[in-house]
Structure formats: C-alpha cells, structure tokens
Amino acid sequence: MAHVSDLIGSDIERYLKQHETKSFLRFITCGSVDDGKSTLIGRLLYESKMLFEDQLAALEADSKKVGTRGGEMDYALLLDGLAAEREQGITIDVAYRFFSTERRKFIVADTPGHEQYTRNMITGASTADLAIILIDARKGMLQQTRRHSYLISLIGIHNVVLAINKMDLVDYSRERFDEISRDYREFADKIGLSHVTVIPVSGVNGDNMVEKSAKTPWYDGPALMHHLETVEIDEARLQRQPFRFPVQWVNRPNLDFRGFAGTIASGVVRVGDRIRVQPSGRESTVARIVTADGDLDEAVAEQSVTLTLADEVDVSRGDLVSAADSPAQTADQFDATIVWMNDEPMLRGRSYLMKIGARTVTATVLPLKYKVNVNTLEHVPGETLTLNEIGVAELELDRPIAFDPYEENRETGSFILIDRMSNNTVGAGMLRFALRRSSNIHWQTLEVDKRARRVLNGHQSGVVWLTGISGAGKSTIANLLEKRLHAMGKRTYLLDGDNVRHGLNKDLGFTAEDRVENIRRVAEVAKLMTDAGTIVITAFISPFRAERAMARDLVEAGEFIEVFVDAPLDVAEQRDPKGLYKKARRGELKNFTGIDSPYESPEHPEIHVDTTKVSAEAAVEAIFDKLHTMGFLDVHRGAPL
Incomplete structure (x- = not known):
C-alpha cells in the first residue's frame, strides 16, 4: 500500500473514495502494566504505513533521545504522549488513534494497565467492538488480566483477541503459549467470552503482527492485522434494535421551528413514524428529519439529526424518543x-x-x-x-x-x-x-395536602437542621428553640440524634455507611413532617456534606435552614457532656467524629453559630430571626402555601 505522504492529486481523491466504503472497527487494548500494549499499537500504525514522514522522523528522533531500545525504533512513543507517561514508562491515559488499511478503517483505544486506572480502561471499552488483551508470555495470567476480561464481558464485547506478547523473551516456546492459552480459555468460558482468538506475538520484533512469523512454525492461525481486517463485526446491530433517540437539545431558533436534536442511539426512524416520548408517554408522528445538509426521509443509528413532530408535544432535554410500537421501559x-x-x-x-x-x-x-x-x-x-x-x-x-x-x-x-x-x-x-416494586408501588394522591395542614396550623413548615461535632451545643440550642416555638403555639417536633437511635435507627452503628443511612432515614422523616405542616428541628452531627445536601433537596426551596453549631475540637472535648471523647481517646469508641472519623464543615450554612462566642440563647434568637424573615412563622409570608 502506498505511503500517505506519497499520495497526491487524483491519487488522494481515489483513496478517499475507497476510504468511504470500507468497514469500520473500533477496538481496545488492555492488560496488565508493561505488557506491551503501546508498543503493539505503535507497531500496527507503523506497519499500516499510515504515518507521515515528519511523524516517522519524530519517532526516530524520540527513540534515540529516550534510548529505551538502545536507539532502535520505540513504537510505544507513538502513543505515550503525556510527559508523565514517558518519564514513568507507563500509560496513564486513554490514547485514541485512527488508522486504515486497504480492507478496513480502525479506531484503537490504548488504555492504562495499572489497577488505579481501571476507570480509564472502561472509558475506552465503552464503544469498542473488539478487545485485544495482552499477556506477557513470561508472567502469564495476572489479576489485572482477569479484571479487564471480566469488565469486557460485562460491557458486552464479544470478540476477543488474546495476544500473548514478548514471545521472543521465552524463545517462542509453544509449550508456554499452550499453557497460557489453556488457562485463559478456562477463565473466559466462566465469564461468557466464547469468541477468543489466541495469537503469539512480539510487538518489538513484529512477529505475527502483520505477517506470519517463521519463528512460530507451530502456529497455524492468522497474523494479528489479518484477523483485525477480516473478523466479522455486526455493523448493522444497532440499526436492527428498536428506535431510541435521547434528546440532547431543544432547538427553537424562532417561533416557526421547534426541533429536538440528538444522536440516534439505535434503530431507524422515518418521516411519518409514530413515536413515544418517554418517560411521559406522550405520542406523536415524525414530521421532518433535519440535518445540516438538508432534510432526510430516513435516519439510522449513530446519525446526528434534529426531529420535528407533527404535534405540540412537551419534550425536554433528557427525554427519550422511542418507537411507539416498541417503547423503552x-x-x-x-x-x-x-x-x-x-x-x-x-x-x-x-x-x-x-x-x-x-x-x-x-x-x-x-x-x-x-x-x-x-x-x-x-x-x-x-x-x-x-x-x-x-x-x-x-x-x-x-x-x-x-x-x-x-x-x-x-x-x-x-x-x-x-x-x-x-x-x-x-x-x-x-x-x-x-x-418489581418500581411498577407495583404508586404515589397515592391525598386530598388533605401540605397547604391545608399549614392553614390549619397557622404557619409554614420546614426543617431547621442543626449540625456540628459532639459537644458543640446542638441539643441545647434545639431544645431551647423548640420551647420558644411551642410557647408561641407553633407545631414542632425535635428529632434528636440519640433519641432516634432508640427506635427508628437502633439497627445502625457508627461506621461511615451507617452514618449515611442514619441521616438518610432522618431526612426522609423530616420531609414527611414538613408535609404534615410541622416545623421540624433536627440535632445530628450529620458529618458529611453530601447527606446534608440530600436532606435539603428532599424539601422545596425555602423550607430548609442549615445551622452550623461550631466549636473547636478541644473545646468540645473539654465539655464532653457524655464522656464520649474520653472513650474515643481510649480506643473504646471506634469511628468517633473528630477523632478517627471526619467532620465536613458546612460551606454555606444559613446560620453559623460559634458557641465559644455566643450563648445558646443568642443562637436561638438568631435562628428565630431567620425563621421569621423566611416566613416560617406566618401563613401570609414566605414560601407559597
């Protein structure tokens, strides 16, 4: 095949025409660290003659500069573009490369081998049709090999090439090849990988990369490039699936046009097709299929289009447009x-x-x-x-x-x-x-609602959420606040951290997981009490910002007041009203907030009370003023009834 840099004039035009009709394969390389993934892909790029002369010159210069191969061509440098990778000699990012042969076009994702970068491997595998799993012939099967193989089976990649690399370092041993092949196929059968092709290769020397190697006369399978060019890929798979169109953008440039833009995830859509907008379930008919190059009569999976509908149907970003006769769940x-x-x-x-x-x-x-x-x-x-x-x-x-x-x-x-x-x-x-309970359990509409309960009570409802470390003064302030509100005739309830652990949360301990569940349950109860028209006060350490944010999101805007009851750890320890800090210091209490479990201070609380500077009474006064200004105490003010 001609080198890219040699193509000029009519040759380029002819080359591009041929290029349009080629089939397309996305594949991923994965395996344990230093198994030779970048070298293997670099060799494929080099052998496919898809490098420009300046790229070849840069590769030769870089190879001499780095010197990892004694001045010989280091093909891994074509992919290890990050400075950190070159310094460490490993891949830490996903590198995507396009190349083409006379038979097929390719996009390859070179993914990291280190365990801490497994997330990068998943990114690369999410759109792949085939996976090349490399194994160092000297090391054999490793835990990361199993991990990547299991992830590939989960993701749904059915075509796998097991490239047993660095065969030159085991003297091209057939016995070693057969041993690794047997071990891998046994594992692959357990996880449902049935289409596995095993190839002995040497990325450095090019054995069985593009052509069959004379050094492995006992191997009768294909060379790696030949297999990649000829492996059967179901390119029409997405088109055979039911029509699915995630709406990414509602396009409304003027009053005469309202379209829904996105990329077709699967299936085929035609003008006149009946569709269903989900999850609302509203139906309509496709009026137009609009693209930058003009309208289409039909569009297929992976095309980016704008759909217009025959009816004024409410459609928003994030909705899924499905075929009406085969909708999504x-x-x-x-x-x-x-x-x-x-x-x-x-x-x-x-x-x-x-x-x-x-x-x-x-x-x-x-x-x-x-x-x-x-x-x-x-x-x-x-x-x-x-x-x-x-x-x-x-x-x-x-x-x-x-x-x-x-x-x-x-x-x-x-x-x-x-x-x-x-x-x-x-x-x-x-x-x-x-x-099953998702479809069996429905929200029951009640005729007596939050508005009616608020009118009966004569005030708004909501949550006053006190947070802070043990000994900061939360319970003292919460008690004084409830007494004052109760004396005014307001409907209140105080949820105290210790009290709920006697009943509702008595099955929970103090691990991070249990603390999260503790606050989740309390937040749900606070939501119900808000719906009941009550001013609910909570006094919990609630150490994590995520759970406090979750509690706020459960109620409507204007119904949540976060109060940070603040005190330095040494002051809280001196107070130690329950003797908990002493027990924690002695190791008798594990996962105690402030000692061996973290407390995440609120970043933007409605009220910040430093109990080393103000009294509990002054703190209550500040909270009371906030309740008043937010309309908690009057049905005619604040959040709408």
Whole structure:
C-alpha cells in the first residue's frame, strides 16, 4: 500500500473514495502494566504505513533521545504522549488513534494497565467492538488480566483477541503459549467470552503482527492485522434494535421551528413514524428529519439529526424518543452492576447524581447485594465498594427514567454516577432490570395536602437542621428553640440524634455507611413532617456534606435552614457532656467524629453559630430571626402555601 505522504492529486481523491466504503472497527487494548500494549499499537500504525514522514522522523528522533531500545525504533512513543507517561514508562491515559488499511478503517483505544486506572480502561471499552488483551508470555495470567476480561464481558464485547506478547523473551516456546492459552480459555468460558482468538506475538520484533512469523512454525492461525481486517463485526446491530433517540437539545431558533436534536442511539426512524416520548408517554408522528445538509426521509443509528413532530408535544432535554410500537421501559428503582472508580468508597444510603444519556437524576444506593471476586468469580457479601471493585446493588431514583436493560441496548442501559459535591465521576454501571416494586408501588394522591395542614396550623413548615461535632451545643440550642416555638403555639417536633437511635435507627452503628443511612432515614422523616405542616428541628452531627445536601433537596426551596453549631475540637472535648471523647481517646469508641472519623464543615450554612462566642440563647434568637424573615412563622409570608 502506498505511503500517505506519497499520495497526491487524483491519487488522494481515489483513496478517499475507497476510504468511504470500507468497514469500520473500533477496538481496545488492555492488560496488565508493561505488557506491551503501546508498543503493539505503535507497531500496527507503523506497519499500516499510515504515518507521515515528519511523524516517522519524530519517532526516530524520540527513540534515540529516550534510548529505551538502545536507539532502535520505540513504537510505544507513538502513543505515550503525556510527559508523565514517558518519564514513568507507563500509560496513564486513554490514547485514541485512527488508522486504515486497504480492507478496513480502525479506531484503537490504548488504555492504562495499572489497577488505579481501571476507570480509564472502561472509558475506552465503552464503544469498542473488539478487545485485544495482552499477556506477557513470561508472567502469564495476572489479576489485572482477569479484571479487564471480566469488565469486557460485562460491557458486552464479544470478540476477543488474546495476544500473548514478548514471545521472543521465552524463545517462542509453544509449550508456554499452550499453557497460557489453556488457562485463559478456562477463565473466559466462566465469564461468557466464547469468541477468543489466541495469537503469539512480539510487538518489538513484529512477529505475527502483520505477517506470519517463521519463528512460530507451530502456529497455524492468522497474523494479528489479518484477523483485525477480516473478523466479522455486526455493523448493522444497532440499526436492527428498536428506535431510541435521547434528546440532547431543544432547538427553537424562532417561533416557526421547534426541533429536538440528538444522536440516534439505535434503530431507524422515518418521516411519518409514530413515536413515544418517554418517560411521559406522550405520542406523536415524525414530521421532518433535519440535518445540516438538508432534510432526510430516513435516519439510522449513530446519525446526528434534529426531529420535528407533527404535534405540540412537551419534550425536554433528557427525554427519550422511542418507537411507539416498541417503547423503552420506565422505572425509578433498579438492579444494577456498578464498577467503582473513586478513592472514596461507595456508601449505602448516599445519594449520587446519575447520568444516563442526556438525563441527570438523583440516585440513592440501597444495600449492596454482593461484590464480585474477579479471580474466583465468587459473589462476596459486603456493604460498600472501594476503588475498582465491582458489585451488584439496588438504586432508587428521585424520578422515573426511560431505559433498556444493558444486555439489550448498551446505549440506553448504561450510566455513570457523579459525586454531588465534587462533580467527579465516581462510578459506571449497567442497568440489569427494573425492580418489581418500581411498577407495583404508586404515589397515592391525598386530598388533605401540605397547604391545608399549614392553614390549619397557622404557619409554614420546614426543617431547621442543626449540625456540628459532639459537644458543640446542638441539643441545647434545639431544645431551647423548640420551647420558644411551642410557647408561641407553633407545631414542632425535635428529632434528636440519640433519641432516634432508640427506635427508628437502633439497627445502625457508627461506621461511615451507617452514618449515611442514619441521616438518610432522618431526612426522609423530616420531609414527611414538613408535609404534615410541622416545623421540624433536627440535632445530628450529620458529618458529611453530601447527606446534608440530600436532606435539603428532599424539601422545596425555602423550607430548609442549615445551622452550623461550631466549636473547636478541644473545646468540645473539654465539655464532653457524655464522656464520649474520653472513650474515643481510649480506643473504646471506634469511628468517633473528630477523632478517627471526619467532620465536613458546612460551606454555606444559613446560620453559623460559634458557641465559644455566643450563648445558646443568642443562637436561638438568631435562628428565630431567620425563621421569621423566611416566613416560617406566618401563613401570609414566605414560601407559597
């Protein structure tokens, strides 16, 4: 094949025409660190003759400069572009490269091998049709090999190439090749990887990369490039699935046009097709399929289009437009597989932002069902997931979403979890199925509502949330506040941290997971009491910002007042009204806030009370003033009835 730099004039035009008709393969390379992934891909790029002369010159110069191969060509440098990678000799980011041969076009994702970068590997695998898993012939199967293989099976990649690399370092031993091949196929069968092609290669020397090597006469399979060019990929798979169109943007440039823009996730849509907007369930007909190049009669999966509808149907960003005769499911509770990607553990009861398609909702993690041991594939009991662990958990959303089970549609069944405070992506997951209770339990409309209860009580309702470390003065202030409100004839209830642990939360301990669940339950009770028309006061350490934010989000705007009852740790220890700090210092109390468990101070509380500077009475006065200005004490002011 001609080198790219040699193509000029009519040759380029002819080359581009041929290029348009080629099939397309996305693949990923993965494996343990230093198995030779970057070298292998660099060699493929070099051998495919898709490098320009300046790239070749730069590669030769860099190879001499780095000197890792004694001045010989170091193909890994084509991909290890980050300075940190070159310094360490490892890949820490996902590097995407495009190349082409006479038969096929390719996009390859080179992913990190280190365990702490498993999340990067998942990113690269999310759109791949095939995976190349590398194994160092000297090391054989490693835990990271099993982890990546299991993730590939979860993600739904069915075509796998096991490239047993560095065969030159084991003298091209057939016995070693057969041993590793046998071990891997045994593991692959357990996780459902049935289409595995095993190839012995040497990325450095090019053995079995593009052509069959004379050094492995005992191997009768294809060279790696030949396999990549000829492996059958179901390119029409997405088009055969039911029509799914996540709405990314409502396009309203003027009063005469209202369209819904996005990329078709699966299926085919034609002008005149009957569609359903989900989760609302409203139906209409496709009037136009608009693109930058003009209207189409038909559009297929992976095309970006704007749809207009025949009816004035309410459609918003995040909605899913589906075929009316084969719509997606809708639910708000799920059984899901989660891969955890954050240094901080996933905690039961904590709420995260969940992004599925273009829709973002709030998802609460219910009890973890089990974790998966990637070495033995056993289901291991546990209460939380830590970095790179995989488990199955139940998720409860704050509203219904439209979805398909992941095994039926990767596009509409996958999601990510985002930390509400830092906005970091902390997990990725696959929806397995909707929980039965999601469709069996419905919200019962009540004729006596919050407005009616507030009128009867003669005041607004809401939550006064006192937070601070033990000994800061929360309970003292909460008691004085309730006494004052009660004397004024206001309906109140005080939820105290110790009191709820005698009943509602007596099954919970003081681990981070239990503290999260403790506050989740209290927040739900506070929400019910607000609906009952009551001013509810809570006095809890509530050490984590995420749970306090969750409690605020459960009620309407203007119904939540956060009060930070502040005191330095040494002052709280001196007070120590219950003797808890002394026990914690002696090691008798584990996970005690301020000692061996963190407290995250509020960043923007409505009221900040430093109890070393003001009295409890003065603190109550400040809270009372806030209640008054926010309209809690008068039915004619504040949040609407």
